[in-house]
Amino acid sequence: MRPAHAKSVCTYVVFYRYWIAVVGVMEDYIYYRIFGYAATIIMHLSNIYFMAKGIKKEHLDDPVLKSFSNLQARYFTCWTFGLQIIYAVIGLICDFSTLRNKKNINYKLPKHLKGLRDTLFAAIIWPSTFLVFTVFWSLFLYNRDLILPASIDKVLTPISNHVIHTAIVPVVLWELLFRPRLEPKSHLGYVAHSVFHLFVYLLVLTYTYLERGMWIYPVLTKAYGTIYFPIICAVMLFIKIFSYFIQWKLNNIVHGKYINKKPL
Numbered sequence: 001m002r003p004a005h006a007k008s009v010c011t012y013v014v015f016y017r018y019w020i021a022v023v024g025v026m027e028d029y030i031y032y033r034i035f036g037y038a039a040t041i042i043m044h045l046s047n048i049y050f051m052a053k054g055i056k057k058e059h060l061d062d063p064v065l066k067s068f069s070n071l072q073a074r075y076f077t078c079w080t081f082g083l084q085i086i087y088a089v090i091g092l093i094c095d096f097s098t099l100r101n102k103k104n105i106n107y108k109l110p111k112h113l114k115g116l117r118d119t120l121f122a123a124i125i126w127p128s129t130f131l132v133f134t135v136f137w138s139l140f141l142y143n144r145d146l147i148l149p150a151s152i153d154k155v156l157t158p159i160s161n162h163v164i165h166t167a168i169v170p171v172v173l174w175e176l177l178f179r180p181r182l183e184p185k186s187h188l189g190y191v192a193h194s195v196f197h198l199f200v201y202l203l204v205l206t207y208t209y210l211e212r213g214m215w216i217y218p219v220l221t222k223a224y225g226t227i228y229f230p231i232i233c234a235v236m237l238f239i240k241i242f243s244y245f246i247q248w249k250l251n252n253i254v255h256g257k258y259i260n261k262k263p264l
Contacts, residue, residue, distance in 0.1 A: 010223040021247070023030060029178045029179065029180075030095050030098060030099065032174075032177075032178040033091060033095055033174075033175070033178045033179060034091075034092065034095050034096075035083060036088075036171070036175065036178065037088035037089075037091045037092045037095075038088075038092070040084055040085065040088040041085055041088045041089065041161060042081075042169050043167065044084060044085050045085070047081075047160050047163040047164065050157070051155070051156065051160050051162060054155045054156070054157065054160070055069050055155045056155075057245075059154060060066035060157055062151060062154075063232050064149060064151050064152065065151065065152065065154060065155055067214070067216070068152055068155065069155070069157075071208065071216050074204055074205070074208055074216055075216065076128070076156045077132050077136070077164050077165060078133070079128070079201065080125070080128045080129055080132050080168060081163075081164050081168055083120070083124060083125050083128070084125060084129075084168060084171055086120070086171075087117070087120050087121060087125055090098070090113070090116060090117050090120065090245050091117065091175075093113070094109055094113060094114070094117055097109060097113075102170075108258060113247055118181065119189075119190065119193055121172075121175060122181070122190050122244070122247065123189075123190040123191070123197070123244065124193065124194065124197050125172060125245065126172050126176075126247045127194050127198070127239075127240040127241070127243040127244045127247075128240070129168045129169060129171070129172045129243075130169070130172075130239065130243035130246075131164060131236060131239050131243065132166060132168065132196075133166065133168065133169050134239055134243075135147075135201075135236065135239065136148075137165065137167045139219060140165075145218060146217075146218050146219040146222070147217060147218065148161075149218065176247060176250055176251060176254065177254060180251070180254075180255035181251055181255075183248045183251065183252065187244070190244065191241060191244060192239065194240055194244055195241070197236065198236060198237060198240055202233065205217075205220070219232065220232065
């Protein structure tokens with residue numbers, strides 16, 4: 001065998017072994033993701049049940065608790081864990097579809113389904129999760145009355161509080177750890193989705209104020225009419241965009257040697 005040909009064969013063998021190793025790792029990832037999606041759905045749905053069960057008829061005599069109960073769907077936290085549930089369902093659909101077709105080497109997820117999965121996580125869920133975690137715990141530790149008055153503890157247990165404000169972070173970190181993604185050449189589309197999502201939420205807050213004459217977050221009540229109100233909105237936008245870009249740095253650190261391969 002000629003030296004050049006032998007070198008070519010050796011290179012092919014090394015590449016083939018490396019590719020098999022990568023594929024093996026990626027196939028393992030899919031099972032970890034399925035576990036994560038199932039755990040996310042169970043955790044959040046169970047917590048929703050216990051939060052609903054914790055609100056008794058007598059609690060509705062308290063104006064603060066009544067407002068909290070009636071307006072839960074307008075809290076950004078609820079939007080975020082609700083979207084985590086939706087994303088987990090989409091993830092299960094995608095991964096089970098991939099497993100069913102794993103013998104078909106040419107199989108690809110439907111473009112619109114993969115696009116929805118990628119956009120929902122990168123542009124909405126990841127940035128929103130860290131916005132909730134950062135803003136809530138910063139204000140809670142500084143002065144909890146600015147974000148979650150103590151009276152709400154009657155209907156929101158410490159465990160439920162941590163599920164919706166703390167456990168949401170491991171959910172997205174798990175996804176980042178076990179789903180390698182290619183960083184987009186342009187971030188404009190994702191950033192636009194992320195900004196639009198926050199803009200829509202601010203419209204909901206404004207509508208609630210116009211409808212009920214109140215801001216659902218005490219910190220906004222105190223800041224309204226001062227320079228601090230637009231500053232708070234600007235800080236929220238900054239955290240969201242900053243968090244968006246951080247995910248790609250982490251993705252490249254964790255999956256640097258795999259990101260040039262097709263993610264499952």
